[in-house]
Amino acid sequence: MKTIEDVLYDLVLPLVEDEKSxxxxxxxxxxxxxxxxxxYxxxxxxxxxxxxxxxxxQAIRQTMSIxxxxxxxxxxxxFESY
Structure with missing residues (x-):
């Protein structure tokens, strides 16, 4: 079973340009x-x-709240930037 951190990471990964960041x-x-x-x-x-x-x-938060x-x-x- 995946952790909630892994699920969130998999959810937002297609939305970023550089997956290493x-x-x-x-x-x-x-x-x-x-x-x-x-x-980050x-x-x-x-x-x-x-x-x-x-x-x-808001959509990410709603999806994860389920x-x-x-x-x-x-x-x-x-959400934090560096």
């Missing part, structure tokens, strides 16, 4: 019912992942 990491949370995932990519790729008015980011319901966890996805 893409990284998905799980951050520690004080709340045991919350999963915090951060997507180059600024041009992050702009593509967020999309106009955040539509792509999987987090199975885990009975709240999912928080952040």
């Amino acid at each position: 893409l990284s998905v990491q799980r951050l520690a949370s004080l709340d045991e019912n919350e999963i915090i995932l951060t997507i 990519a180059e600024s041009a790729d992050i702009a593509r992942l967020i999309g106009r008015q955040g539509f792509m980011a 999987g987090s319901r199975v885990l009975d966890k709240r999912l928080n996805i952040k």
Whole structure:
């Protein structure tokens, strides 16, 4: 079974130009019912992942929230560029 980080990585991989610049990491949370995932990519790729008015980011979050319901966890996805 894939981890939630792997699922998110596989979901956003076709949307970025340079797959080597893409990284998905799980951050520690004080709340045991919350999963915090951060997507790191180059600024041009992050702009593509967020999309106009955040539509792509919202779609990614909604898609991933379906999987987090199975885990009975709240999912928080952040987008970071480097």
